[in-house]
Amino acid sequence: MQPIFALPIYYLLIEPVWAFCGTSFNVVFFYMTWATLVLSHSALRVELVGTATVRVLCYALPSLLFFLFDILTPSAAVLLKAQGEYGLPAGNKRGRIRKKDLKVAGWALFNLTLGIVVQAAVEHALASQFRKVRLVKVTLKLPLPWTLVLDLFWGLLFREILSYTIHRCILHTNNPLARLHRTWYHSLRAPYPLTAHYDHPLVYLVGRWLPTILPVFLRRLHMLSYIVYLGLVSLEETFAYSGYSPMPTGFFIGGMARNTEAHLHSAGKGNFGPWGVLDWMLSTNVEEEFEE
Template sequence: MSLTSLLAPLTLPLASLFAIPMLSSWSTSLNLVFFSLTWTTIAMTYSPLQLEFFGPLFLRTILYILPSALFLVLDLGVPSLAVEIKAQGEMGLPGRQRGGLAKVRRVAGWSVFNVLLAVAVQAGVEWLTTDVLRMRSLLLIKGSAWSLNHLPNPWALIKHAFLGLMCRNILQYYIHLHILHSPNGGILARWHQTWHHSIYIPYSFVASYDHPACYLLYRFLPLYLPAIAFRFHIMTYLLLLAIFSLEDVFTYSGYTVLPSTIMLRGMARRTDAHMMSQGKGNFGPLGVLDWANGTTLGADVVDDLREEMDKHDVQERTGKAIDGAGDAAGGLAAKFKSRAKKGKGRK
């Protein structure tokens, strides 16, 4: 049986699950009803093992592998266009870097392998836990046996998403700094340097190009360990996986044209500096811990926020908004006084 035939029964419902809010013109409440019904159907139809394998595989494919391949095609197929939006200009084109196209093929191949490896490891852990040891799934997947509601509580989703974001960034920073770029990091540090840092200027596939052991340690475990430690709902885990997949695509793209200027542009700039310095700083994705620990190279996350505020004249707009609110309040007070005087006059 082909992989396509195995994927079809699950990827089609998953695709509709994520497409309903984006493609329909229905009201928000109706979208939520269809979203709930679709997810409940998926959760009742497929086993936890199937969900933990095909869910991450689907998201990583459509949100990381395919966009990375599309950007690579642009870089290689239309270099005259790509060079205009590359932060490092012609140096940032993958085909112009050391190793040429052979190196690009190696990077893309190992990147895809590492992504699939992480999906397989997660499914393997789930299989060992549920099918061999007969324990409950490590992520919360099925709801109560007496309830058809398999969606997470909204507050729990927000709380766990924030917790996952913080834990992932903290773990990645200290793993990156104290293991992968430490003189005491041993074989892992050497692998990371000879694999990941054999690329001088990044492109999207470079985010997952590393020795498989380093990739699992730095990219997979910082999200998966908090998820199973706090037993996130699988929807929360998939949401975080989707966000981090897009983060990898854009921050390693080398492009100056990015969807978010306040976050992604600064993260992409710090990623470029980390790669071009061969790992002398910028060890965290967001840059907050680099700023707190003095390991930032170039502009830090606070500088990015200040630049964004200046660009949009936040202080001036805030002052105008406050003045406007004050004027409005004064006008309302005057109206109330006028009505009060008229009321007394009638008496």
């Protein structure tokens, strides 16, 4: 059996952008490449390699680099932190690398891997019981540009609703999952790189993985729509939990990052959604209460 990483995933991630922005020849070439991938590899293989690749490139790798930058060069990192020294993993620029910080990074990467494993198990179960039912559609037919835009809109909207509801109604009420969430994630001083996926594994699956993957199933996203959707979510998590003040797209991502910090510093009194839209509509948004 061929190794799983023999799949030319480059074409899955790079070629869509090139194809849609290029000539009709590029579109035809991309479709031929896509058809070759679909016909020569199983749908499960395409989905899992695509998922792992996007997660590594858009979340794990940049977050790990940011984390190493914070712990190895804190004097330089503190200049970029919105909360100064308090936003560093050690809490100050003279602090040493702590075992707890490495533990947080280890659990975050473990949870990320766990989510992909659970996704594979769910897909295998669906394929065994319902042959034509899948989380992600891997078909020869490609989504049209406006279909892709609609998929992204509904996917991100469903994720916002699910994240807000689960976070507020399950992870911040009186139950075992809420207590685990409080003793794990809310033991952090401040968000810093990799903490987006740090929590007890059970809490992670309910509060982070489920709101991300369920909209994909409800909307029946095509693989290409799913790749773009997952890439946007991964980049959002990378920057919103980085603790840095300079942000791409400035106000938008920067506002999400400040909301994330305020949620942690307020001990979970508000800011339950990733984008803050439902918090604003339902008056559960909280302002920054940080005091160094």
